[in-house]
Amino acid sequence: EAQVTQNPRYLITVTGKKLTVTCSQNMNHEYMSWYRQDPGLGLRQIYYSMNVEVTDKGDVPEGYKVSRKEKRNFPLILESPSPNQTSLYFCASTLDGLTKNIQYFGAGTRLSVL
Amino acid sequence: QQQVKQSPQSLIVQKGGISIINCAYENTAFDYFPWYQQFPGKGPALLIAIRPDVSEKKEGRFTISFNKSAKQFSLHIMDSQPGDSATYFCAASSMETSGSRLTFGEGTQLTVNP
Numbered sequence: 001e002a003q004v005t006q007n008p009r010y011l012i013t014v015t016g017k018k019l020t021v022t023c024s025q026n027m028n029h030e031y032m033s034w035y036r037q038d039p040g041l042g043l044r045q046i047y048y049s050m051n052v053e054v055t056d057k058g059d060v061p062e063g064y065k066v067s068r069k070e071k072r073n074f075p076l077i078l079e080s081p082s083p084n085q086t087s088l089y090f091c092a093s094t095l096d097g098l099t100k101n102i103q104y105f106g107a108g109t110r111l112s113v114l
Numbered sequence: 115q116q117q118v119k120q121s122p123q124s125l126i127v128q129k130g131g132i133s134i135i136n137c138a139y140e141n142t143a144f145d146y147f148p149w150y151q152q153f154p155g156k157g158p159a160l161l162i163a164i165r166p167d168v169s170e171k172k173e174g175r176f177t178i179s180f181n182k183s184a185k186q187f188s189l190h191i192m193d194s195q196p197g198d199s200a201t202y203f204c205a206a207s208s209m210e211t212s213g214s215r216l217t218f219g220e221g222t223q224l225t226v227n228p
Contacts (some may be wrong), residue, residue, distance in 0.1 A: 004157070033215075040123070042203055043158070043218040058215070088159050103216060105157030 002027045005105035006091050012113050013081055021076045021109050023091030024076040031094040033058070033103070034066065036087040043090065044067040049074055117128040117141055118206050120219025127226050133191040137204035137224045140185065148216070149178065149189050152201045160201070162189070194226045 004025045008101075013019055025032065033048040045058030049068040063085055065077040074093075076084060091106040120137045127133045132163055148163035154188075162169045164178040164187065171178045177190040204219040 033184075035218075040117075040220055041219040042120070045215060045217075048215060053181045059217075092157075103158075104157065106153070107157050 001106070004091055004093055004104050005023045006109050008109060009107065010110050012112045012114065015082055016080050016099050019078050019081060019111075021078075021089060021091075021111070023074045023106060024038065025074075025091075025093040025104070026072065027093060027095070027104065028071065029095050029104075030071070030095035032068065032078045033094075034064070034074070036060065037090060037108075038087050044074070045064065045088075056057075059068040062068045081111075083113050085111065086113045087111060117217050118204060118219040120204050120222060120223060124223045125219065125225070126196045127224065129194065129196060129228050131194050131226075133189075133194045133198070133224055133226070135189045135202055135204070135224070137188065137219050138184075138186045139217075141172075141206070141208065142185070143176050143208040143215075146207045147178070147180065149176075149204045150205060150218075152203065152221075154200075160220055181205050189223075194224075196226045196228050197200055198223055199211050199226050211224065 007022045030051050034046040035043040035044050044060045046064050047058050047066040049055045052071050055066050068074050089109045092103045094103050118139045149161045150158035151161040152158040163171050166182050169180050175192045177209050179185045195198050202222045205216040207216045
């Protein structure tokens, strides 16, 4: 089954404690993205990756890091989480950018930073 | 700065009625306009999409109307059903940016009463 898998689904942490949210896709997609969803603000792109070792900032990259060492994986790293990063996070993948193929989203990770 | 503005924020419709959600964009370089549907606890999923070379696209009960001169597009759900209750996001992207960089609207929570 084609899917984007995020882990964990729920996470409660404290300010300053480094965390990683993993994302994996089994569709051999080139493009992967991270979004955060906040009430009244919709989905905002954090980072995206066009292929292995190629990443770029989205609209709200501050406080986040990403890496793309393998095509299937695109982890989101919060080095020093703060309460304003409490949000619902989604990973997405797309076959490629030029053909505007469908973005497939994971089920989401709900993060609370105390 | 929200480049894609969506309204209303919430919408309540009776079963069998028509649901209408509107979006307006600023960037004239946008050339792809998808709508995503999100059920509680799930990631968004592509519902229907349109390019600016057509003014309307219909798939079943779902229709996108597009007005290029006004920089507006809307989603019409005919014969709305309780199973349509979800959050709907409009989005836009352009070939100038990386193809998978979607800019989302704020979202509309649709409730269809039985």
